[in-house]
Amino acid sequence: MKTLHMTRQLQRCKNKRFELYAITRIIHKVDDLDIKFITQQYVARPDGFALTDLYLPQLKLHIEIDEGFHKQQVDADKVRELDIITATDHQVKRIDASVAIEQINLQVDQIVAEILQSVEVQKAAGNFQAWDPETEHSVSYLQSRGVIRASENVALRTSAEVCNLLGHNYKGWQRSSASVPHYPNIRLWFPKLYPNEQWFNHISYDGCEIHEYCIESETKKRQFIDKNLSENIQQMVFARVKDELGQTMYRFKGLFILDRDKTCHESGVYWKRVATEFELGLT
Amino acid sequence: MKTLHMTRQLQRCKNKRFELYAITRIIHKVDDLDIKFITQQYVARPDGFALTDLYLPQLKLHIEIDEGFHKQQVDADKVRELDIITATDHQVKRIDASVAIEQINLQVDQIVAEILQSVEVQKAAGNFQAWDPETEHSVSYLQSRGVIRASENVALRTSAEVCNLLGHNYKGWQRSSASVPHYPNIRLWFPKLYPNEQWFNHISYDGCEIHEYCIESETKKRQFIDKNLSENIQQMVFARVKDELGQTMYRFKGLFILDRDKTCHESGVYWKRVATEFELGLT
Known part of the structure; x- marks a missing residue:
């Protein structure tokens, strides 16, 4: 390795x-x-x-x-x-x-x-973590650390592993979001943070804001916005990326809540970051 | 450098x-x-x-x-x-x-x-010669060493410099051979040691033999062979090469004499190596 x-x-x-x-x-x-x-x-x-x-x-x-x-x-x-x-x-x-x-x-x-x-x-200071390619992207290693921080290169190879880090026990996971055991108000989200076939997605350069809307149809765009306005969800974002050697990874970007001031039918949904770390205590 | x-x-x-x-x-x-x-x-x-x-x-x-x-x-x-x-x-x-x-x-x-x-x-042992790109291909440095050896990467950037190493004082030199002061029986030769427009030239892999004949015409081929058979010349060979960064160089390959056993009108001139070093004493 x-x-x-x-x-x-x-x-x-x-x-x-x-x-x-x-x-x-x-x-x-x-x-x-x-x-x-x-x-x-x-x-x-x-x-x-x-x-x-x-x-x-x-x-x-x-x-x-x-x-x-x-x-x-x-x-x-x-x-x-x-x-x-x-x-x-x-x-x-x-x-x-x-x-x-x-x-x-x-x-x-x-x-x-x-x-x-x-x-x-x-x-x-006891802070040095030796580089170990076998464990740096492993669920058990991240769980042993007890907390995930966006500043610490937290990333896993599959979305199922992200689910399992948060307490699930999945062999595979195909959907772009998932629940988090013990946290009914938190939703795992695995977005591509760039425009793709169905979605306009964009994360600001400082990582503090995600802009999202459906580009398939005006109806779907409105429905999606209304649904999010009716909920009160925190999104825990693990963005789907390619690492420097071309492998897919899911990188932790923080917890985001709906920005109700900016979100509207014209421009879509805005998520604002409220935390860059998460305690894995209950998982 | x-x-x-x-x-x-x-x-x-x-x-x-x-x-x-x-x-x-x-x-x-x-x-x-x-x-x-x-x-x-x-x-x-x-x-x-x-x-x-x-x-x-x-x-x-x-x-x-x-x-x-x-x-x-x-x-x-x-x-x-x-x-x-x-x-x-x-x-x-x-x-x-x-x-x-x-x-x-x-x-x-x-x-x-x-x-x-x-x-x-x-x-x-006093044998170490520090790498100096400014002097390694300079006439004065080679003259100061007193002897040139084929095994020691002796090479100069121009054929005029080779002439000057042997005692001339030329600003430029266009011909493929030159005399050597004090050594009437030695001729400097600057061949391309591979087939080119006018000449079939080839040096053996061990560097001991050069095969040469004119490919322009059968008449010129015969004349050239007869001329060499009539002389009694040692050729001091500085082959024209490109170095590893693409620059032209003239690399010392040794002193060669005519191989009278192999040289004939059919196959051309053969030169055999008789020395791989030369004392610059008289130059």
């Missing part, structure tokens, strides 16, 4: 040679298979999407290799299926790669020292 | 992810800009051409990353312009990349330790 991940991650940097040089140096100098590296992570920023060159989820750290030309804006349409993380509390470090290789090496080695120190700090 | 070289070398491994992972680990763990690395070096072997994954010319060491499938034979036609080195006295180490990443790391780290030790041995 780690072999596949590590080698594929490097291969993704192949188009930019300074990025490839600097990123491989960071990874081989850190030289710790307990630390997860993701190359080319999409992140949502207040003004749109961005692609960071290297992302260390355990440290919430992004590293940008600046090759000396302006970075292309990411085309939102091309990435809508992808796993786009909210990086509001993340740190970004930059490496200027437009200099001589000795200076690139010095910058990389400085960042490597900082990474190793951050890991030591986490370990001393 | 080193920046360009190092980053371009890594970029050339992009198609094979285990090779990319292992090679970047070797380079970043050795972490010494005095050591030259060449990715994908063509070498001539008794049975044909081969491509090695990583080549350290100062150590005459090749490293092969075995990804667990049979390596393609190199198509001789595609590489004929390239810089193909003779690797008879070179060492080859292999890394089995079909295993888990922890085992790849162990193998790489073992090879890195061996590389560092070999460098220490060379340094202790």
Whole structure:
């Protein structure tokens, strides 16, 4: 698992040679298979999407290799299926790669020292969670932690696993929503958070608002809006995404309630985020 | 110069992810800009051409990353312009990349330790020549060494520089051969050692024999053979090649004399190698 991940991650940097040089140096100098590296992570920023060159989820750290030309804006349409993380509390470090290789090496080695120190700090505080591809997306591991947080890369491979995390015992699950045992007012929702055949769905770049309406017919659109206005439901959102290697995942985005001020027949349903973590106590 | 070289070398491994992972680990763990690395070096072997994954010319060491499938034979036609080195006295180490990443790391780290030790041995013996892209292909550097050896990657960027290495003082040189001051029986030759418009040229895989004849006309072919049979010339061969980054170079292949047993009107001129090094004493 780690072999596949590590080698594929490097291969993704192949188009930019300074990025490839600097990123491989960071990874081989850190030289710790307990630390997860993701190359080319999409992140949502207040003004749109961005692609960071290297992302260390355990440290919430992004590293940008600046090759000396302006970075292309990411085309939102091309990435809508992808796993786009909210990086509001993340740190970004930059490496200027437009200099001589000795200076690139010095910058990389400085960042490597900082990474190793951050890991030591986490370990001393008992917060370090070693990267384990076998368990990071497993129900039992997430249950053992007791709480899920949108900021902690919570994701499962299937919607049935999400149901089971919340107390069900399903072998499979085909629908786009599900109940939550012990929480009659909470509904699990597995949306594609981008326009698709039947639905206009959109999540704001800051992750705080989801806009949703049916595009099949005006009647269905109105019925759906009326139904939601008549209920008083919290939606626990696990968005369907593709991870960086192309596999489907369901990523926790938080708990949302209906925004009754904005929701109307003309523009559709608006959901606003009310929590980014959830205690699994009763499940 | 080193920046360009190092980053371009890594970029050339992009198609094979285990090779990319292992090679970047070797380079970043050795972490010494005095050591030259060449990715994908063509070498001539008794049975044909081969491509090695990583080549350290100062150590005459090749490293092969075995990804667990049979390596393609190199198509001789595609590489004929390239810089193909003779690797008879070179060492080859292999890394089995079909295993888990922890085992790849162990193998790489073992090879890195061996590389560092070999460098220490060379340094202790006073034989280590730090990689310097500014001087490695310079006339004055080669003159300062006093002797040129085919086994030591002797190459210059232009044929005028080759002439000047042998004692001329030319600004440019357009012809495919030149005299050598103080050595009336030696002729500098700058052949393309592969069939081209006017000449059939071929060097044997072991570098010991060059076969040459004119393909323009039967008359010219005979005249050329008769002229060589009437002379008693040693040819100092600097073959015109493209280096691994696509630049033209003239690489020293040794001193050759006419093979009077094999040379005839039917098959053309054969040159056999009589020396692989030359003292620059008189130049």
